[in-house]
Amino acid sequence: MRSRLLTSLKVSLVLAVLAAVAFGIVWSDYRSFLSQVVDAKAEHIVVLSEGMSAADVVDALVDQGLVDSPSYLKLYLWRSQKGRQFQTGVFRIEAGKTVEEMIDILTSRGDERAVRLRVTPGMNLYELAEAVDGARLADRDVFLARATDRQFAAELGVPGATLEGYLSPGDYSVLRGLSVDELIALMHRKFRETWVPMAKTNPEALAQLKTTYGFADHELITLASVVQKEVVEPKEAPVVARVILNRLSQNMKLQSDPTCVYPPLTPGEKPSPGRCRDAASAYSTYVIAGLPPGPIGAPGEAALRAVLSPYDGPRASELLYFVAKNDGSWRHYFSTTYGEHEKAVDIFLRKTKKGRPGSTPQPR
Template identity: 35%
Template sequence: MTQASSAGSKRQRLPWWRPRRSRWAQYVALTVVAVTLVVGGVWLSRTYQRVIDYPDRPGVGSAEPIAIEVAKGASFPQVLTQLIEAGVIPEDEGLYFKLFVLHRGAAGKITAGAHTFRADMTPEQVLAELVRAQRTEETRVTIPEGRNILEVADILAVAGYGDASVILAAMRDPALLKELGIEGESVEGYLYPDTYKFPTAATPDQLIRRMVEQHRKVFDNLKRSHRESLEELKKTLGWGDREIVIMASLVEKETAAKHERPLIAGVFLNRLRFSSFQPKRLETDPTIIYGCTAALKKSAACEKFEGRIRRIHLRDPDNPYNTYTHEGLPPGPITNAGKAAFEAVLAPKKSRFLYFVSRNDKTHQFSKTIAEHEAAVEKYMRQGAVGDGSAAGAADPDAE
């Protein structure tokens, strides 16, 4: 043995007090790592497969229907809680379902209303039911032209939308009026007469918003087609939208005869425009009746109103709607006018007429002078003459 090999042999020999390093511990550690990796891999593989299969995996419950009502505005976590509590989604799968819905981006698409599930449905089927468009139950309601808020409230109450007094309170709600941008003490004049299909579960506020929306839609279309008339009304009378709504309500209540509306609108406008006509009182009976029946505050004379206008009502200065004692327009609309009444105001028939009186046949006799008017009053009101239903009373050979 050489000296070098002897020295190497000495270097490899360990002292007696140091234990020899065993390879057994290393084998055990490697085995543990290998087993952990295998088990982890199997777990990950199974978990991944479970996630992949989850949407189409049937539930383990029964096929009995489970009814759940999703409240309007309910959040997805609230809906998920309902599903778990009802047994549609197993509690231990709540997280899976949550991730599934979030992955689909459907958390904000859940529809409020009644839903029907089964405990054996797949997550895909459960989600499809949650986002299913709800069939809205509707009620057909017709609001005729020329009805005021008291009458509209009654119509809606009969249709099943609650007590008339509650509906009327909503029509006068200051907060709602401010939201809708309506002046005055109520939505009078802005509830467009039409046939509607209202959701059966709609609230009074929702009904009012729908009718006001329709009013604005129709009115805006009319304004676009009568720009020159709008400018003329603004220039000569200083009128804006509200004044037109008020005038349309007067025309609506004065006549049901289609051919007379533009002429009656013209008479009212003549009274306001002609400098020779003084004082500028419109003197129309429906305004008195409105002030005594539908107005929020009523005068002492109106408290005695029994359905028929008497002298005390004609002379009543405390009724702000009394156009026999107050000049110009009343403080607000007196009914909800239809499209024809608005068109009459925006396209009135030009004439020199300043007066009209009923011919007792749903038409009127028009006059240019007070003498002609008094003669017509004598004939039709005092003597009870009846017209023939024609437009003869509106004839004006001197019309412009």
């Protein structure tokens, strides 16, 4: 009995020593993490938006490459109670700051030189350049030159010739003095934070779109940008996406008015018969077959989701046309035949007829 008891005590003692050693190693590693330098050479700009949780902040810091151990950072935020103290705003993390010092900065007041920049869904690079110039964040032409620079787009991993469609809509707090490249990278990072997780959680939809239409990410973003430009009511985005896919399946030209005026000749240009039928246009889907060569604006989250999950309700595969109702609802009437569509145009646009255009069930 005594021998067994001694053996048990020895085993317990060894396990306790091993646990203490392991804890000591982890604790030392944890302390080293807090004191490690975020970046010895370059400063970084961190933007914390309203409503971000501590977990959201950790994810953002990992995405920016400022933290390499999210578990240690979460432990620190829990132990220090600083996970509840993050502030909204723009923060400059100077070169040489440690992880602990960075968190101190992010839990203090944001830089008061920050300017609010609103990028609305559907806004194109030309409109965005005007907004940036109007906020006195950068010269319009300088911003546009960088946003349409193929090499710069490639450096950011964008497959298109420009950054059109790859800068996310949203409200930004932008620090005055931020370079044009930093501003563009900030908006592109927000786009990736929206699109990449969305695409990863819909692998079957991606595979089907690639198999059926030969779509890669660039074509999907292009499709989403057209959907975005066509809708006002976000609930209609999946239906418009379905109409476009149906027309592509039947080798029909998309005949989407918003594509006629890209790139715009003048700010806020409206579609016209002349522009839509311009044989020299590379974007007008009245002239070209299939999708435009690239996005025509910044798709919002609803439009991006719509291309991955288009409408599949009653007679979904038959929907080929839509026209704005012009009744204050910001919605469209969807048709399965050209005859029904023409009657809908007479009723809703020309106002030459009354009644219901046809029997096609209208998506809700």
